[in-house]
Amino acid sequence: MKNVYFLSDAHLGSRAIEHGRTQERRLVNFLDSIKHKASAVYLLGDMFDFWYEFKLVVPKGYTRFLGKLSELTDLGVEVHFFTGNHDIWCGDYLTKECGVILHRKPLTTEIHGKEFYLAHGDGLGDPDRKFKFLRAVFHSHTLQTLFSALHPRWSVELGLTWAKHSRLKRVDGKEPDYMGENNEPLVLYTKKYLKSHPNINFFIYGHRHIELDLMLNASSRIVILGDWINYFSYAVFDGEHLFLENYIEGETKP
Numbered sequence: 001m002k003n004v005y006f007l008s009d010a011h012l013g014s015r016a017i018e019h020g021r022t023q024e025r026r027l028v029n030f031l032d033s034i035k036h037k038a039s040a041v042y043l044l045g046d047m048f049d050f051w052y053e054f055k056l057v058v059p060k061g062y063t064r065f066l067g068k069l070s071e072l073t074d075l076g077v078e079v080h081f082f083t084g085n086h087d088i089w090c091g092d093y094l095t096k097e098c099g100v101i102l103h104r105k106p107l108t109t110e111i112h113g114k115e116f117y118l119a120h121g122d123g124l125g126d127p128d129r130k131f132k133f134l135r136a137v138f139h140s141h142t143l144q145t146l147f148s149a150l151h152p153r154w155s156v157e158l159g160l161t162w163a164k165h166s167r168l169k170r171v172d173g174k175e176p177d178y179m180g181e182n183n184e185p186l187v188l189y190t191k192k193y194l195k196s197h198p199n200i201n202f203f204i205y206g207h208r209h210i211e212l213d214l215m216l217n218a219s220s221r222i223v224i225l226g227d228w229i230n231y232f233s234y235a236v237f238d239g240e241h242l243f244l245e246n247y248i249e250g251e252t253k254p
Helices: 020-034 063-074 093-098 129-138 141-148 152-168 185-196
Strands: 003-007 038-043 078-082 101-103 107-111 114-119 202-205 211-215 221-225 233-237 242-246
Touching: 003 221, 020 038, 020 063, 063 078, 063 093, 078 114, 093 101, 185 202, 185 221, 221 233, 221 242
Parallel strands: 003 038, 038 078, 078 101, 114 202, 202 221
Antiparallel strands: 003 233, 107 114, 211 221, 233 242
């Protein structure tokens, strides 16, 4: 039985990340290291810091990452790509050119006999009204159509600059630390959701840029994946056990 891997929040292309090329290479090296051990890879959102897809144009760059995704799918590995709040605007490029399976909403799925609830995590239990407003704006089809009318030299520049300023507003460019079981929005959302969906074994999210592995009851866990900026973290499920790990360059694991 081959492993299933979960990771999120690389924010490739971010102008707030000084080691961007090294970061992309490290992600690609990790994907290369698991290509013969994986049956599926789930990318749970914000793999790009800004991705806006026009009818005939996609953002420049990311060739190593996109090439590795294509290699994985050519080998028969399922690659699931979830849109996050930074790469909402995916069209059909990644599915047609790279062979990924695109998800725009949370997914409940069975993996090796266990029930998984998978989502990027934005908009799930977050009480921030400003964020909710911006999320509604970004998801507006009308505004997306208007944005598409801009020339990419302006629209992509605007998106990358916005994303950079959003990250730099945070202390050290990081999200707030874990708020505790009784205050963390994703934990509170999950506990509420679990009451009406008690058969789910694993809830896995990105978005928060923290590493969290918390038992909710005897049969259910919540995992927040960290990121590929500071932690280089991922979860791996071997069919029986789920582990939250950190990738160290050159390290090999079974």
